[in-house]
Amino acid sequence: MKFLQFKVLLVVFAVFCAACVGENRIERSSGNANTNVNIPVVDPAATPPANTVMVDMVEPELDVPYVPTHEMVVDEMLKMAQVTGNDVLYDLGSGDGRIPITAAQRFGTRGVGIDLNPQRIREANANAEKAGVTDKVRFIEGDLFETDFSEATVVTLYLLPSVNLKLKPKLLEMKPGTRVVSHNYNMGDDWKPEQTRTIKTPAGSTHYVYFWRVPERSGAK
Ligand SMILES: C[S@@+](CC[C@H](N)C(=O)[O-])C[C@H]1O[C@@H](n2cnc3c(N)ncnc32)[C@H](O)[C@@H]1O
DSSP states (O other), rough: OOHHHHHHHHHHHHHHHHHHHHHHHHEEEEEEEEEEEEEOOTTSOOOOOOOOOOOOOOOOOSSOOOOOOOOHHHHHHHHHHHTTTTEEEEEOOOTTTTHHHHEEEEHHOOOEEEOOOHHHHHHHHHHHHHHTTTTTEEEEOOOOTTOTTTSEEEEEOOOOOHHHHHHHHHHHHOOOTOOOEEEEOOOTTSSSEEEEEEEEEEESSEEEEEEEEEEOOGGGG
16 A cells, blocks of 8 residues: 555656656647747846857937939039049948948048948948958948048038938038038028039939038038
C-alpha cells in the first residue's frame, strides 16, 4: 500500500515538473501543422550582452519627404547660383547628396549636406565615394533648423513652402551676398527672387528654380 502511495506521489511530482518546464513554451499553430516555439523569457530591465548591436528603428520625424531633384534641375540650380571652386555649398535636406556631389565634380566646390534621415546620409556618403569627391563633400546627420550653416556662400533647398518660410529669418541673417537657390518653392511675397526659371523634363514634368542673394541688413525683413 505504502509503495503504491509513493508511486502516486512520484507521478504527481513528474506532472508538476513538466508543467513548470512548459511555462516558457508557447504552442503556436501555423497552417495545419502544430509547431512548438521556444520563446525565452526576457527581463526588460536586464542589460543586453556586451556583443549586442542596438539598432535604432525609430524613423526620424521629417519636415519634408524625400523626393530627389531631377538632374536637369540640379544643373540649372548650380548655373543660376554661378557656383565655383571658391564656394562652400550647403544643401539643407540633402537626400542622396546629388547637389553637393555634382557641384564638387563639376566645379571643385566644397559642399556640405544636412539630412535628418540616417538612411539618406548613408546613401550620400556611398555616392560621394563612388563619385570620388569625399575630399570635397561631407554629410551631417542632423536637423536643418538646428545645424549651423553660416559658413555657406551658396545654400540650396528643395523643401516645402512652409519650411522655406520658417527658414527665411535664418537665411536673412547670413552674410550679405550669400546665394540661395530653391527648387520649386519661393520665400513668400516679402522676399522676391532675383531670377526665376522654368525647366521641363523630357518626361513632361515642370519645375521652377528661384534665386536670391541675401541683402544688406537694412534691406532685410
Ligand atoms: C525633397 S528632399 C530633397 C533632397 C535633395 N536636396 C535633392 O534636392 O535631391 C528633402 C530632404 O529633406 C530631408 N529632411 C526633411 N526634414 C528635415 C529636417 N528637419 N532636417 C534635415 N533634413 C530634413 C529629407 O530626409 C529629404 O531627404
